[in-house]
Amino acid sequence: MIVCPNCQHQNHVQASHCAQCGQSLSDAVYRVCPSCGALNPIDGQFCQRCLTDLTAPAAQAQPAPAPPDMAPEPTPIESAPAEPAAQPAKPNTKKREAKRKKRRDRKERAAQRDIAPLPDPAEGRQPQSPENGLAELGGDPLAGVSDVLPLETAVALPHRGSPPAELRSGHDEQEDARLFSSLASEPAPLTAAAQQVLPPVRAELPRWLKLVLALMLLLAACIPTLSPGWLPTPTTPSAGTNAMLSALSSLGSDAQVLVAYEYGPDHAAELDPVAQRVLEQLADQGVRIHLLSTEPSGLGLAERMLHGSDSLQGGLDRGQIQVLGLLPGREIGVRTLMRSVESAFRMQTVTSETHAADLTHTPTRISGFDHVILLGDDSRAMRAWIEQAPPTLHPLAIVTAQVYPALVPYEASGQLVTLVQGPTAAIELQASTSSRITATGATDGLAALFLVVLCVAILANVLPVKPGKTR
Amino acid sequence: MRRIMVAAFAVIAGLLVCLGLLLPSPWLGRVADLLLEGALILAAFALLLGLLNVLRSHAQKAVKGPRRGQSIVLIVALLLTLAIGLLFPQSAAQAWVFDYVYSPIQASLGALLAFVALQAAFRAFRLRTVDAAILLVSSLIMLFLQIPATAALWPRLGAVRDWMLAVPVAAGIRGLLLGIALGTMATALRVLFAVDRPYTGEE
C-alpha cells in the first residue's frame, strides 16, 4: 500500500498516481520502522516516533522492542526480551550521504515494495506483516500514552517529511488523537454501491393552479344537482346489475339474508341509493334481513337507513329486520362470524327496551343464510370477507367505483357470485325514491368529470408551471 | 424471560388457530373458536384503548399547548358522545349525533379527496415517461367507458368496458393480489415464528 502525501489516501502498491486526488506517488514512499511500526519518509534516517536508526540493516532485522510504557503483549515476532525505550542514536553523516545517492534507486523499487498498512486502532492491534518486525502494542493503541513521543501523533497526523516531533504532546496533538479515535471507532463508510434513500422532494403545485382545479371540480360537482338532463341514460341495466336483481328476486318469504355494512358516511352518496333499493325490495318480498358491520360507522349508516325509510322502519318494528351488532377486529370478527353466529353475537340473554337482538330467528351458522350481501368502500375490508369466508359461501358485493376494479378477479374466480358498482347501478336502476340526484343528473355529472380530467391532462402538458414551495 | 413467555404465547395462540381452521379435529376447532372469541373481546378493548390514548394525549395539550382550544373541543365532544353511547344506546340522541355531526364531517373529508386526486392527476399526467403515458391513456379510457351515457349511445362500448376490466385490468390486479397475498403470508409467518414481535412495547 502507498499512502498519498497529499490526501493520505491508501493506494495500491503498484499505483503511480493517487486514486483519490491524482497526486503523483513517486515521492510517496514510506519506510516502516522496524521498532515501532511507524511510517516515516523515505529519506528520513531516524524514526520520528522512537528515533530508531532506519538506515541500519541490523535494525530492520531485529524484532521490535516494546517501549516500557506501552501495553505489552507478546507477539510471535518478538523473540528477544523487550528493551527499554530506544535510546536516540548518534547521527551518522557519512551513512546519510550514502543513502541519498541510493534514493533514486529506491524510488523505482518503491512501487514494488509492500509497505505495511497503518495499524487499525479500532481493534486490538495484530501484527499485519510479521516479517516487517512490527511490535505488538496491545489492544488500545491510544493507551499507555506517555511523555515519550506520543504514539497517537504519529498515527493520526499525516506522514510528511518533518523534523522529529516534540517529546511532549501538545493540545493540538491530543485533539487530533481524540478525533482520530472517534473516527476510527465509527462504522465503515458507505461503499460506492450503497445509496442513502431520501424522501423525494416534491414541489407543490402553485396556489393559483390549485384554486383553478378546485373551481373546475366544484362546477362539475354542481351539475348532478342542477342537471337539465343533456345525456341519455341506459334503458337496460348491465349484466352485473341484472344478475343481482335476479338473485334477489328469487328469494322467498322464509329466506334469511345477511347484509354487511362495510362502508362509511364518506361513501354513503355512492352506495346508499342502491343499498336502500335492495333492502326495500327484500323487505317487500318478506325476506328476513340481518344487518351487521365490522366498522362502527357502518352500523350508524344501517340505523339511519332503517329509520329513514317507511317500509324499512316497518320491517324493523315487525322484527323482520334486525341489527345484529358490531364485529370489531375485521378479520377476527368475520372469522368468528363464519365459525358461529351465536359466538359472534352473544345477545340472547340481553333484553332492553331499546335494543333486543332476538336471535331465535337467526341462523346459528353462516351456512344458514340464503344470501350474504356485502356493501363496501374499502378493498381491504372486502378482501377480509372473501378470504375468511368458507369456499361454499359466495357473497354478492355492491361496492364503490374505487374498489370495483380491485375485486374483479374475485368475481372471475367465483368467490363473488356478483359484483356490482354502486354509482352506475344506481343510475341503471334509476336510483331510489329518497335520492335527490336523478339518474340523468348523475350521468351528466360523470360526463362533466371526464371533461375536467381531460382538461387537466391537456393543461398538465401544455401549461408551463413554476413549482410552488417544496416539501 | 418475560419476552420469551409473551412470544411463546403469541406463537402458541397463532398455531392453535391455524391448526383449528385447517384440521378437522373437533377439539382443535373448539380451542380455535375460544381464541377467536377472546380476540374479538380484545379487539373491542382495543377500541377503548384508542379512546384512552386520544384522551391522554389531548388532555396534556388542553392544559398547555399551542392549540388548547381544539383539544378542549375534542375532549368535550368525546366525553359527550361516549356518555350518549353508554347511557342512551341506539337512541334518537345518538342517531342525531351520527347524522348531523359524524356523517357530515366524514363525508366532507371524503369529498376533499376529490381535490387531492385532481392535483395528483395533474402531476401524474405530465408525459415525461412511457409509464405516465400509459397511466394517462388508461385512466381516460376507463373514465370514458364508465360513463353510463357511452353505453346508452354506443352499446358496443359497454362490451369494450367489460373486456377491459376482465382481461388487462384483471391481469394487473390479479398480479397485485398475488403479490399482496405472498407478502401477507410472509409477514404472518414472521409473527408466528416470533421473528417479528410487534406486540411488545419495545421499539
Next chain:
Amino acid sequence: MLEGIQNLFAAIPATYLHAAGTWLAAILTLLVLSYIVGYMPLYRLAGHLFIGVSAGYAAGLAWHTVLWPRLVLLISGPAQHWIYAVFFALGLLLLTRGIGPLSGLADLPMALLFGVGAALALVGAAMGTLVPQVGVTIASLSPASYGGGAAGWALAIDAALLLVGTLLVFASFHHTQASEERPAPGLRLLSRAGIVGRKVLYVAIGALFSGALISFYTVLAGRIQFLISDWGAAIAGMRF
C-alpha cells in the same frame, strides 16, 4: 335522571331538531371544505371535533354490543362462562398500554391479538386469495373447452392474455430489485418481462385511478347537493 334527560330530548319537536342539525351539518361541511382555500384553523377544528365524536361513538358501540352482553353472561353464569373473566382481565391489561411503567403489562393481550390475527391472515391469504387466484389463472387455453368456434377462440385468447399478463406483472416485482444492479444472465429475460409487466400494471393502476376519481367526485357531488338542496331548504324555511 336518565329518563328525564331522554324525555327532554324527546320533547323537542323533530322539525326543530332536523333544522338545527341541518345548519350544524352545513357549517361543519363548510369548515372542512375551507381546506380548499388553504385556511387551516377551521379545518383543524372540524377535524378535532370529528376525532372526538368518532372515538366516543366507537367506544360506546364496542361496549354496548360486544363487551356488555358478555359481561352479563359472566355475571349471570360465572361457572359456565369463566373464560370471559380471563379475556376481560386481559382486556384490562391491554388498557395499560401507553401508561409509562405499566405499558409492559399489555404485551400479553397484544400477543394474543397479533398471534390470532397473523394466523387468520396466513390462512386467509393462502386459502382465500393465493389458491383460488392461481387456480383460475391457470385456465384452459383450448378453444374447445370454451365451446369452440369464434367465441371459443376469443375466450381462449382472453385466457392466454390473462395468464401472460399476470405472469408479467409478477415478474415486475422481481424487476424492481433486479433493475438496481446488473442482472445475472439467467435473469435478463425476467428483467425484460418485468419491464413489460410494469406497463400492464400501469394499465390496471389507470383503471383504479379512474374509479377513485369517480368515487371521490360522487362524494363531492353529494355534499354539494346537500348544501344546495337541504341547507337551501332550511334557509328558505327560516322565518325572518
